[in-house]
Amino acid sequence: MAFCSIFCPRIPVRFRPKPISPFLSKPLFPLSYRVYSSLQPTPSTKDELGSVSIGFLGMGIMGSPMAQNLLKAGCDVTVWNRTKSKCDPLVGLGAKYKSSPEEVTATCDLTFAMLADPESAIDVACGKNGAVSGISSGKGYVDVSTVDAASSILISKQIKDTGALFLEAPVSGSKKPAEDGQLIFLTAGDKLLYEKAAPFLDIMGKSRFYLGDVGNGAAMKLVVNMIMGSMMASFAEGILLSQKVGLDPNVLVEVVSQGAINAPMYSLKGPSMIKSVYPTAFPLKHQQKDMRLALGLAESVSQSTPIAAAANELYKVAKSYGLSDEDFSAVIEALKAARSQQS
C-alpha cells in the first residue's frame, strides 16, 4: 500500500484530521484535530501496521533486533544487508529479502536504514543500486544510523529530489534496548513522515523527539554520545585509580551506583571492565567515530571541548590496539597500557 492518499491531499496539512493510522486515509478525529499535536503512539491495529510494507537496510547489532521487533509486531518487513547471511535469521522469522537497497525501496512504502557510519549511510542511500534509485514520491526513507549533519542533509536532498520524504532518526540506547523495543529516537526532517513513521518508531522505541530541520537529530545524537564517551573514559580512569591505591573497584561501582553520578552504564559495564572482558553492545570503533564527528560539530561552531578531545585520543589508542570491534568500554585498555608503560 502506498501512502499517496495522505501525501496528495486536497486539504492543507494543518487542517487535516489525524488518521486512524498515519498510513490510512480514514479520519478518526474531527477536522480540527491538530495533526502534529501529540507524541503519544498513534492508534493502530496489527492489520493496519501489516498493510504498510517496511524495508530495513543494515542487519548489524542494532538493525537486526529492530527489524525483528517490527516483524514480531506483525509488520510486513523486507530486509537487505551487505553481508547477505546476516539476513537469514530475519528471513527465518518471516521477513522477505531483496538483493539491493534499490529493490527494497522500490517495493516498500517506508524504508529504515541502520548503517555503520556516514560513508556507508551515503553509499547505501545514494550509491549504485542504492535506495535513491528505487524510491519515489509517496514513499518514505528513515535513516536511523548515527552520522554527521552534513551527511544526513546530503542523503535527505537526494531522497527528496525523487519526491519521497526523509526523516533522520538516530537512536539513543544500545543492543539490549534495541532488543526490548526501548530505544529513544532523535528525529528531524519531514514532519509528515515523522507522523507516518510514528507507529513503527513506537514498536522499536520507548520515546521519540521531533527536533525540526534535518541535521538537528544528528547533532543531538552526537552531543549525547560525546558526553557518553567522555563519561566512559573518566569511569575507566576511576576504576584503574581505585585499583592502584588498593581499593576494591567493585565497591567503587557500588558507591557510584548509589550516588548523584549514578548512570545505568556504570553498573552495566563496570563489573565486566573489572574482569577485562568487553562483550560488544556498542562497538568501540563506532564510539570513536561519534567522538570524531562530535568534535567536528564543536569545531564548526568554535565550541571548546577539551574533555571530549582527550577522550577521543584514548579511543584512538584503543583502536590502535585492535579493540575496534570490542565494546566501547574496552577503552580502559588504552589506560592500562599507558600505566604499564609508565611503571
Ligand SMILES: NC(=O)C1=CN([C@@H]2O[C@H](COP(=O)(O)OP(=O)(O)OC[C@H]3O[C@@H](n4cnc5c(N)ncnc54)[C@H](OP(=O)(O)O)[C@@H]3O)[C@@H](O)[C@H]2O)C=CC1
Ligand atoms: N550498537 C549500539 O549500541 C548503537 C549503535 N548506534 C549506531 O547505529 C549504527 C549501526 O550500529 P551497529 O548496528 O552497532 O553496527 P554494526 O557494526 O553491528 O553494523 C553496521 C551495519 O552497517 C553495514 N555496513 C558497514 N559498512 C557498510 C558499507 N560500506 N556498505 C554497506 N553496508 C555497510 C554492516 O553490514 P555488514 O554486516 O555487511 O558488515 C552492518 O549492517 C552506527 O551508526 C552506530 O553508531 C546507535 C546506537 C547504539
Ligand SMILES: O=CCCC(=O)O
Ligand atoms: O550510539 C550508541 C549509544 C549507546 C547507548 O545509548 O547506550
